[in-house]
Amino acid sequence: MRQSLRALALALATTALAGGALPAAAQQAVPAAVQACVACHGAEGISQMPGVPSLAGQPEGFLQWQLVFFRNGVRHNPVMEPIAGALKDDDIRVAAGFFAKKPPAPLSSAAVDGDAVYQAGLKLVRANRCAACHKDDFSGGQAAGRLAGQREEYLLKALRDYKAGARTGGGVAQMADVVYPLGDEDLKTLAHTMALWRPGS
Ligand code: HEC
Numbered sequence: 001m002r003q004s005l006r007a008l009a010l011a012l013a014t015t016a017l018a019g020g021a022l023p024a025a026a027q028q029a030v031p032a033a034v035q036a037c038v039a040c041h042g043a044e045g046i047s048q049m050p051g052v053p054s055l056a057g058q059p060e061g062f063l064q065w066q067l068v069f070f071r072n073g074v075r076h077n078p079v080m081e082p083i084a085g086a087l088k089d090d091d092i093r094v095a096a097g098f099f100a101k102k103p104p105a106p107l108s109s110a111a112v113d114g115d116a117v118y119q120a121g122l123k124l125v126r127a128n129r130c131a132a133c134h135k136d137d138f139s140g141g142q143a144a145g146r147l148a149g150q151r152e153e154y155l156l157k158a159l160r161d162y163k164a165g166a167r168t169g170g171g172v173a174q175m176a177d178v179v180y181p182l183g184d185e186d187l188k189t190l191a192h193t194m195a196l197w198r199p200g201s
């Protein structure tokens with residue numbers, strides 16, 4: 001079942017979104033396709049709302065895929081499923097392009113040296129090779145989202161959703177494997193460290 005959903009999503013994503021020039025709307029400051037998004041995700045794609053992820057600086061491919069997953073009902077969320085369900089392929093391209101080009105949320109300036117949870121998280125990050133897919137600066141790969149500077153409570157929810165098998169999508173087997181050996185305290189620690197992450201640590 002999981003495999004066939006994945007295959008379906010892959011097929012839809014590649015046929016629906018392959019190629020094509022951006023429509024004129026993409027050249028406007030806030031394209032029509034994005035106007036409904038900023039109320040929750042922030043005008044610059046940096047969310048101030050608990051539970052709502054920042055989209056600024058996310059990999060463009062990741063954003064397109066997640067919107068296709070919501071639209072197809074492969075990724076479940078009562079808020080995003082109807083919103084994405086109303087998006088056309090062009091809207092998805094425009095929205096993903098708009099937010100991907102926005103500068104990401106500034107890295108936190110919170111003191112991390114004496115933060116034992118942060119330090120413990122760094123060890124977990126290394127042990128579980130998170131950077132292999134999310135990149136050394138945690139800006140994300142094409143299929144894997146940006147983690148650095150993302151909202152902590154959202155990161156925790158995402159990790160718990162993978163752990164519970166509640167979130168499925170591209171590369172789901174990868175994240176399911178990653179969280180399989182981890183306990184809830186580990187997930188909290190990882191969310192904390194990724195939210196506060198800064199280079200050189
Ligand atoms: C009413 C608030 C609301 C609006 C409006 C909204 N979103 Fe969302 N969005 C959310 C929430 C909440 C989530 C987190 C869902 C979850 O927990 O899985 C989310 C998740 C996402 C994600 C997944 C990001 C990630 O890191 O996994 C994308 C992409 C996204 N939204 C794009 C959009 C776009 C594009 C629009 C406009 C067409 C939009 N959203 C409008 C609330 C909103």
Ligand code: HEC
Pocket residue numbers: 053124125128129130131132133134143144145146147155158159167168169170171172174175178190194
């Ligand atoms: C083998 C590659 C791989 C590894 C290793 C990996 N990830 Fe991921 N991660 C992914 C992919 C692919 C996705 C997107 C999956 C999807 O479509 O839902 C993802 C998604 C996520 C998300 C959701 C992001 C969002 O905005 O919705 C979080 C949080 C996350 N990973 C954290 C981690 C952490 C923490 C580690 C290390 C403990 C880790 N990942 C290791 C590939 C990986």
